[in-house]
Amino acid sequence: MPDLVGQEIDRITPQLIALRHELHQIPEVGLDLPNTARRIRSEIDSLGLEVVKAKSSTGYMAILHGQAGDGPLVLLRADMDGLPIKEATKLPWASKNGNMHACGHDLHMAGLVGAMRALAHVRERLAGSVIFMFQPGEEAYHGADKMIAEGLLEAAGRIPDHAYACHVWAGRYPAKTIFSRPAGAMASSDNLYVTIRGRGGHGSAPHETHDPIMACAQILSEIQVTVAREFDAFDPVVVTCGQIHAGSTENVIPNEAKMDFTMRSVDPKTRIRLQARIQELIHSLAKANNVEAKCVLDPITPVTFNDAAEYQFVANTLAVKFKERWLPQSHAMAASEDFAYVLEKIPGCFIGVSAVPEGTDEHKVQFNHSAKANFADYAVADTAKILAELAWARLQP
Numbered sequence: 142m143p144d145l146v147g148q149e150i151d152r153i154t155p156q157l158i159a160l161r162h163e164l165h166q167i168p169e170v171g172l173d174l175p176n177t178a179r180r181i182r183s184e185i186d187s188l189g190l191e192v193v194k195a196k197s198s199t200g201y202m203a204i205l206h207g208q209a210g211d212g213p214l215v216l217l218r219a220d221m222d223g224l225p226i227k228e229a230t231k232l233p234w235a236s237k238n239g240n241m242h243a244c245g246h247d248l249h250m251a252g253l254v255g256a257m258r259a260l261a262h263v264r265e266r267l268a269g270s271v272i273f274m275f276q277p278g279e280e281a282y283h284g285a286d287k288m289i290a291e292g293l294l295e296a297a298g299r300i301p302d303h304a305y306a307c308h309v310w311a312g313r314y315p316a317k318t319i320f321s322r323p324a325g326a327m328a329s330s331d332n333l334y335v336t337i338r339g340r341g342g343h344g345s346a347p348h349e350t351h352d353p354i355m356a357c358a359q360i361l362s363e364i365q366v367t368v369a370r371e372f373d374a375f376d377p378v379v380v381t382c383g384q385i386h387a388g389s390t391e392n393v394i395p396n397e398a399k400m401d402f403t404m405r406s407v408d409p410k411t412r413i414r415l416q417a418r419i420q421e422l423i424h425s426l427a428k429a430n431n432v433e434a435k436c437v438l439d440p441i442t443p444v445t446f447n448d449a450a451e452y453q454f455v456a457n458t459l460a461v462k463f464k465e466r467w468l469p470q471s472h473a474m475a476a477s478e479d480f481a482y483v484l485e486k487i488p489g490c491f492i493g494v495s496a497v498p499e500g501t502d503e504h505k506v507q508f509n510h511s512a513k514a515n516f517a518d519y520a521v522a523d524t525a526k527i528l529a530e531l532a533w534a535r536l537q538p
């Protein structure tokens with residue numbers, strides 16, 4: 142059979158790129174993206190799809206019912222938000238409003254619109270349905286889990302059977318490659334806020350005090366020992382103290398010190414173990430130093446975890462479609478991703494798409510979240526094809 146969705150995406154690619162450039166000029170930050178949402182809504186409405194709007198954000202669930210009988214329900218997702226960064230790319234379609242689509246979510250939206258249009262074009266050949274999730278607030282605003290908490294995964298009447306999303310990357314991966322891996326694709330992210338309470342006093346008489354700064358110093362170094370000696374090097378974890386505050390002058394031992402940590406892991410079980418072990422270590426070192434520790438754990442994002450069977454399906458499908466451009470990914474990325482919340486509820490797969498301009502060294506260009514990150518337009522059609530082909534393959538009668 143001819144590649145109907147691929148051909149349709151080839152036909153509409155100039156329009157998808159124009160849409161990407163348009164969205165790129167109006168990036169909005171957070172959960173409320175009125176202009177972006179209006180533009181996406183017009184695309185959904187032009188296809189006459191059923192749509193459910195989120196209450197917690199300007200997110201949408203659009204639903205396409207196939208006309209070739211019953212079958213699975215497939216969720217495809219794009220995130221919509223930009224970052225509060227002043228763009229420095231000098232591209233003709235650079236941002237005009239002081240924010241920037243520096244993580245490529247403009248390409249994700251244009252790609253999902255492309256998949257939506259191509260699948261709508263072949264709806265009489267689809268057995269089953271597709272739900273298109275347009276999600277604001279991916280950049281640490283919990284946009285996905287807020288939509289899930291509203292019950293929107295069931296916008297089409299039940300929980301979907303499969304879920305797929307792509308992410309474009311401006312560097313690190315060779316131009317035009319497409320990749321994924323089974324199990325952890327992106328790391329979990331948890332914050333840990335630690336307060337050490339001791340007994341302050343004169344800097345000349347530390348024996349009369351319980352020094353919270355000395356406790357902090359031990360905690361900081363022992364955490365790195367624990368990470369290196371108690372966790373498998375092939376199941377990596379990262380613990381970073383990004384903020385530490387104590388004291389006011391050189392000759393006074395303060396009463397209190399505060400430390401803020403970020404913790405990353407790429408396996409859900411390891412994440413639980415890491416959360417517990419680091420807190421246990423802090424409490425035992427505090428005890429040894431005659432100080433008190435209070436730990437407040439703030440779980441931010443789960444591991445973006447690709448189901449083994451889903452990964453195999455994606456690898457088989459994309460290897461046929463993209464040939465040598467498809468690559469198994471050697472290791473997870475330490476950044477985290479909101480799609481993790483969807484993958485906690487629905488088996489699925491998160492797929493990486495290089496957007497490095499052709500002929501460019503992927504290690505010499507700026508990466509995502511840089512004011513100079515430059516995502517090549519070709520990745521719009523790639524994203525559209527990946528998402529559409531996966532849904533197409535799942536919905537064959």
Ligand SMILES: [Zn+2]
Nearest residue numbers: 244280509510
């Ligand atoms: Zn980002």
Ligand SMILES: [Zn+2]
Nearest residue numbers: 244245246279
């Ligand atoms: Zn992103």
